[in-house]
Amino acid sequence: MAGGGAESFTARMRMRLHRVRTGVRKSGVDYFRGDGSDWIALAGLLLTVPAIAALTMAMPVWCAPSALVLPIVAGGLLLRPASLLGLYAAAAAALIVESVALGPYTDGPGRVTPGTVLTVAACGLFGLLIAQFRSRVGVPWRRGGTMLFDLRERIRVQSKLPRLPQGWHREMALRPAGGQSFSGDFVVAARTGSSGRTLEVVLTDVSGKGMDAGSRALLLSGAFGGLLGSLPPHGFLPAANGYLLRQDWDEGFATSIHLVLDLDSGDYELLSAGHLPALQLHAGSGRWEEKSGEGPLLGVYDGAQFDPVKGSLRPGDVLMMFTDGLVESAERDISEGIDRLTGEADRYVASTFEGAAWHLIEAVAKDVNDDRALLLICRDSDAGPIL
Numbered sequence: 001m002a003g004g005g006a007e008s009f010t011a012r013m014r015m016r017l018h019r020v021r022t023g024v025r026k027s028g029v030d031y032f033r034g035d036g037s038d039w040i041a042l043a044g045l046l047l048t049v050p051a052i053a054a055l056t057m058a059m060p061v062w063c064a065p066s067a068l069v070l071p072i073v074a075g076g077l078l079l080r081p082a083s084l085l086g087l088y089a090a091a092a093a094a095l096i097v098e099s100v101a102l103g104p105y106t107d108g109p110g111r112v113t114p115g116t117v118l119t120v121a122a123c124g125l126f127g128l129l130i131a132q133f134r135s136r137v138g139v140p141w142r143r144g145g146t147m148l149f150d151l152r153e154r155i156r157v158q159s160k161l162p163r164l165p166q167g168w169h170r171e172m173a174l175r176p177a178g179g180q181s182f183s184g185d186f187v188v189a190a191r192t193g194s195s196g197r198t199l200e201v202v203l204t205d206v207s208g209k210g211m212d213a214g215s216r217a218l219l220l221s222g223a224f225g226g227l228l229g230s231l232p233p234h235g236f237l238p239a240a241n242g243y244l245l246r247q248d249w250d251e252g253f254a255t256s257i258h259l260v261l262d263l264d265s266g267d268y269e270l271l272s273a274g275h276l277p278a279l280q281l282h283a284g285s286g287r288w289e290e291k292s293g294e295g296p297l298l299g300v301y302d303g304a305q306f307d308p309v310k311g312s313l314r315p316g317d318v319l320m321m322f323t324d325g326l327v328e329s330a331e332r333d334i335s336e337g338i339d340r341l342t343g344e345a346d347r348y349v350a351s352t353f354e355g356a357a358w359h360l361i362e363a364v365a366k367d368v369n370d371d372r373a374l375l376l377i378c379r380d381s382d383a384g385p386i387l
Contacts, residue, residue: 041078045071053094069123076127158221159187171376173357182214185373186221192229204256205323233260237306244299253299266313271306273298283316288342313379325370
């Protein structure tokens, strides 16, 4: 019995220790994920304040009183506003102790001068503003950068084009305005139909540009990706139009062009919602032809109709779709921009298709303060079997 009781007590103690370790580990993981309490960071920063004060009084030449800005700045990035006030109180107490020990407002190493007080106070105000902003938007500093990175990568993944059968090539390039990471232009694509014999691609230009349109582009790319392939081709744009109308945004419109391409025959349909026309290069004549369906902007009014235009890609033909950032500017109208784009396309597409989309944006709209997107689809021979 005695042995059994001792073993039971030992087992209970081990279980409690395991729970404590698990709890501490979980708290640490939650903290660095941005979900847990900030007491760990607060405790660590509170310990650094007296350490800096002691070092200042012991070696004033090597550690100035202004070194207190280090935990204050770190606290602005890591702590919540309520915890930050406690850190500021500790820093103020440390300054008072240093001024008493070293002599206030006099010249010499380690002295607490009015400039030191102003520097620490300014850093504290800056840190408090940062902490209040993070608290208001609900994005901890430890996860804020990761979240933005995830959003950017999600848009890129959703814009990735599927593999095409032998004899077909595709190129796409997206360039946000001003070198930013987020764009109001996006692409969604999927192979639909029986055995994936149909390629559907939707190129959309959301109103606004850069960061202003990035959040709307992310929402719409996810919604459009879910609609694509779930509806008949002619039902996609009406459904997308209804989705935008339900959002009730102040800037709630977008242009879009929807390609439905048969990968066996090369026949296609283009449905447009106020978007610029696509351009087809005919290999036989070497000329570019504008191809555009009829339809209003997305998100303007309910019950809109979108009439398709038909065409066919023969061996050697190229189909090019793009947004207005490539062809429209204050210095020239759209027709002149399209002429310049096709002139550059003759050079890049004819020489090598690899990297042609990126080279075209560099050639015609490298420094334009607008989002730019370009999609090229080429048929260089009869389409082979579906992969």
